[in-house]
Amino acid sequence: MRTQVGIIGSGPSGLLLARLLHLQGIDTVILESRSREYVEGRIRAGVIEQGMADLLREAKTGERMDREGLVHRGINIAFDGRLERIDFPKHTSGKVVMVYGQTEITHDLMKAHIDEAGGIVHYETPAIRVEDYDTDHPRIIYDRSGEQKELICDFVAGCDGYHGVARKSIPADKITNFERTYPFGWLGILSDVPPVKEELIYANHERGFALCSMRSHTRSRYYIQCKLDDKVENWTDDAFWDELRHRLPPEEAENVTTGPRLEMSITPLHSFIAEPLRFGRLFLAGDAGHIVPPTGAKGLNLAASDIYYLSRALIASCQEKRTDLLDRYSDAALRRVWKATRFSWWYTSLLHKYDDDVMSRRMQISELDYLTGSAAGRTVISENYVGLPYEAFE
Ligand code: FAD
Ligand code: DHB
Secondary structure, eight states, X not given: OEEEEEEEOOSHHHHHHHHHHHTTTOOEEEEOSSOHHHHHHOOOOOEEOHHHHHHHHHTTOOHHHHHHOEEEOEEEEEETTEEEEEEHHHHTTSOOEEEOOHHHHXXXXXXXXXXXXXXXXXXXXXXXXXXXXXXXXXXXXXEETTEEEEEEEEEEEEOOOTTOSTGGGSOGGGOEEEXXXXXXXXXXXXXXXXXXXXXXXXXXXXXXXXXXXXXXXXXXXXXXXXXXXXXXXXXXHHHHHHHHHHTSOHHHHHHOOOOOEEEEEEEEEEEEEEEOSEETTEEEOGXXXXXXXXXXXXXXXXXHHHHHHHHHHHHHHHHHOOOHHHHHHHHHHHHHHHHHHHHHHHHHHHHSOOSSOHHHHHHHHHHHHHHHTSHHHHHHHHHHHSOOOOOOOO
């Protein structure tokens, strides 16, 4: 098999890249280790920055998002028995975010790229490694029904997530990894109940962090901080709802509508950045190159900003034989990645319980009191939350 751009992974980054390249007449083949149903069914992110929403519109896959997505003009932060609202447009000259699930985005991209445009995605076809990435014809070695085959490409995009093989194909002395783990995880529930409040609530509580999010007016997504070694089997639905209510201010706790779970899962928290993101003709994008803790909803949005830079670089190369944008990809993408990683780390530290130390807790409360009491503090939260701007890249 041959193609112009071989893409490993059909998560949001792989699909979005394939779609943007297809619209410019560039051939792609995606190799995906899982089935289509599995990829479509994964419950993950829910908050979309304006930059990502614009990119989905550019990909001509923003129509349903614009119809069904919920525009959010602010968030609430609960601490010390109080609830403070942060108004995004006021502090960012008009910016907002969109609540629209990763599941829906994946569905829209699959429909447009595969069902309507005939784009090629080979499911249940795991890549094994990338070879010859520093030549003009990198190759992806993959497994098709137990047989090893190869896809010869002009370029390879490693969009295969944190556990993928693209990054692992690079010798250790050519890549630098930066990493931080956190001493807790998130236990999440998805349930068909109306959200407790119209906008998200991020809660700092002495029992631990809680987040009230949603997918629609009738479907809620809630998370509570849990122990790293906790198991979903340890939690009944009732126990989850009780613990959530404990961690919210009284008025919000009273308004929680409970219901049976559609899904419950535990996510560990992790910060990770690989440098660089380009190795000859192999490019890493999305979770393959970096991971953030979910606090602040940056993971999916960073996958989109990588694809903004990478799609432009590949288009300039395929259409105009320009290599300058390929050379700039890694630095441009990483500048934004580092800033969002810093924000996710800081926002995590501000809201979670690390230990029983009362001084640390009072410092958190005092910082929240300061931030929410100051226009500068509200601006810091708002401009990071709505998403830092993409750099001009042409
Ligand atoms: P992925 O979505 O991971 O896609 C990678 C794809 O590559 C997968 O389909 C995988 O099956 C495939 N693949 C892997 N290895 C191979 C191989 N060898 N060959 C072929 N295919 C391969 N972000 C938020 O902003 N908010 C959240 O609430 C949130 N919750 C999350 C919960 C969980 C459990 C996880 C894991 C992530 C969460 N994230 C969240 C992060 C967000 O979902 C990711 O940042 C986003 O999915 C990144 O997209 P991606 O396409 O780069 O990677
Ligand atoms: C969601 C997840 C997040 O990490 C976040 O900060 C906001 C929302 C969500 O899944 O809805």
